Amino acid sequence: MKDLISHINKVFESRIRLGIMSVLMVNESYDFNSLKETLNVTDGNLASHLKALEEKGMIKVNKQFIGRKPNTSYSATETGISEFRHHLKALEKLIREQ
């Protein structure tokens, strides 16, 4: 049991962070506004979770200009992808051993 829990990554322990990672696992990149709509969260809330994931090296930020409008998009890093896979496996195992 102890080993199991160690794979449950604290970084992902929030519905919003799980949501962000889920989107970025299956999409090459996703922009801020679309993430906001998909996950149905407020600007501030999303921004703080994105910041946290970025600081842990799970996602990377790409800032671009489309015309004169800034456009920020996010993508998962390799670390992020493998960490999230581990996290998913641990979750599934937890459920199975119930």
Next chain:
Amino acid sequence: MKNDSNSIEDIRAIRKIMEESTRFLSLSGLSGIFAGLTAIAGALFAWFFILDNGSIHYDEYFRNLPEKETISLRWKLIADALAVLLLSVLFSFYFSVKKAKKESKNLWTPVSRRLLINFLIPLVAGGIFVIALLVRNQIQFIVPSFLIFYGLALVSAGKFTFGEVFYLGILEIITGLAAAFVPGWGLSFWIIGFGILHIVYGLAMYRKYEA
């Protein structure tokens, strides 16, 4: 530490988000039904009013006529086909907006953009090719080309919406290829491909996901 029922909910939420962020699910089966009905109406209109109850065979006979004699007929057929296309697109847009609203989802997302681009590339290529056929007087290949390119558009868009769209595309391609080998039956293949297939698809989708 989370408890187990939370883990189950987490996994469920993850699956849902992964699916919703890669597939556009606001397409309604009703669009298929209406597109099919419009296509059949268009074909019947062409048969009774443009082709004079079928007494005008637009295939071989048509080809051998000097262009001047057939030009008004051609324009009428093109206008008819365009009207069918326009009505179908408007209907499916309307039903998608309605379905998205009902499920309080957004219509304009990265997925719907990808869906549209992947749908439009084969379709626009097909449209231009059909214009070439018309200009080069290859009338008999117009309906097969419509069906084949439309099928290809559905196959390429199918990755970004319900998987059934992919199979509808395959069936349209098969119908189009069959039409290419059977001269003189363009209108019937049009009714099968754009009419009947759409209606069957629409009914199946509506019953499976919306009823």
